[in-house]
Amino acid sequence: MRSSDEPVLTARSLCKTFRGHLSMGRTQVLRGLDLTVYPGEIYGFIGANGAGKTTTIKILAGLIHASAGEFRLLGYDGADPRSRRGLGFLPENPNFPGYLSGREFLDFQARLVGLDRDRRRRDVDRLLDEVGMAGRADTPLRKCSKGMMQRLGIAQALLGDPVLLILDEPMSGLDPAGRRDLRDLILAQPARGTTVFFSSHILSDAEVLCDRVGILREGRLALEGSLDTILGPGAAAWDVTATRAGGLAAGTGTTAISRQDDRVLFRVEGEAALANLLDRLRAAGAGLHSVTPRRLTLEERFLDLEEQGARERHEERAP
Ligand SMILES: Nc1ncnc2c1ncn2[C@@H]1O[C@H](COP(=O)(O)OP(=O)(O)OP(=O)(O)O)[C@@H](O)[C@H]1O
Ligand SMILES: [Mg+2]
Structure with missing residues (x-):
């Protein structure tokens, strides 16, 4: 990563408020979120349950609109459909058509990405193998377990060699072998020219994988940087x-x-x-x-931040 390179992802002052029925009950989830991800990085987007990780990722993927703010992907404004060419995306709870087998599903997705027949055959087989599904490629998706579905979701995100991979909780539902395979797969991406932005609350995985992490709290990044910056360079x-x-x-x-x-x-x-x-x-x-x-672990740093936030909220309520 060179900070002089043009970022593959930037978000400026992103806000998102969900309104309840008849505008009753507003949930302000993002409150001016800034993000910058550079080419070749593996960036971990960390936050507690309900912090707004999925909301942010849905905005970036174009599935929902931000209430305010702007973002750019791969050199284009986020409102421009071209910003999503070259994007690989794993949603939070992948749920794919149950009547297709894993191989048929990946082949179908590969057509959408525009791969020709030879490349589809080659890439689908390679990806099935890389996510450990080669032996179960013909099982209909309705008979796939959560972890098997997750593995296929990761494979579909990688179709067409994306320039930017956005993964929402990629480790979710994976067994230890699946997590190890996915860690290796993510670590291999920068050498293939793919930048990875993924959300997680499995902090030990983020610690092993990430060049930089951003911790989302109260709608903004409470902390961002390399692990050395966040955890301190040496032993404390x-x-x-x-x-x-x-x-x-x-x-x-x-x-x-x-x-x-x-x-x-x-x-x-x-x-x-x-x-x-x-x-x-x-x-x-x-x-x-x-x-x-x-050395401080990311988990300890994260819990410190959460406790500090809880203390501040308590003091605000009882000055
Ligand atoms: N469609 C919606 N309508 C109203 N509130 C929503 C909606 N989607 C999400 N929220 C709220 O927004 C907040 C953030 O949710 P989000 O799913 O982005 O969190 P997250 O960081 O991905 O959490 P998790 O770690 O559990 O996946 C939560 O309080 C949630 O209840
Ligand atoms: Mg989520």
Whole structure:
């Protein structure tokens, strides 16, 4: 990714308000969302249930209209149908015609994408194989499990070698092998010239896959950047296990998490506290068993943000 490249996706000040019956009960889901995704990136769009990920993706896919704001895809205004040429899309709950087999369904989709017969045969077979459905290609979709449907949905999104792949919760319903296959498939995309934008709340997957993540909260990106930016470049904390340290007290920035006989596990925040604990262990004649850096996980960062949001809302209500 080079930030000088023209982005493949930009959204500016996107707003979406759902109105209830007779304009009663409004749900303001997006409140000025900005997004920029550059060519060759794998971008993870993260947010709690109901944060508005699917709403955003439906707007980008042209399935619903934004209440305000604008977006561009692949060099065209989002209102221009050409913006969706070169787009591969996996909806949140793919539900495809039950009377077709997986192979027939993919062949049908490939016709819509405009692939000729030879290419259809080649690409459909390759994609069935890549999503682990080659052995079940002739099962009618009504007999497919959720995970099998999801795999076919991913295959159809990849038909025609899209320039931009937008996937709504691609890991949903997949078993461990399916998740591993999909991770490999997503990681292979930039080398094929495909940029990937996907939503997820499986944060460990986002952590493994993404060049950048954006965290959607209260209708905007609460945080965006590379994992190094969001989680910090190095360790912020360490787990220290010491022997013959039963009598040693925890100190500033140091918490004793577990004690077993004379073995203690300390969690230490910050380099100063680490140096202080190591000095005290040495002075007490304790043995050092292990010092393990603990990097903040995306999940912890995400939960921090959510808790911070809940605290702020509580303070607003009770000033
Ligand atoms: N058609 C609709 N009419 C009214 N409200 C809607 C509609 N679609 C979505 N919403 C509301 O918009 C909010 C965001 O929903 P959305 O499906 O975009 O969330 P999400 O981030 O995709 O959540 P999840 O992780 O559960 O998939 C929710 O409060 C939801 O109830
Ligand atoms: Mg959703």
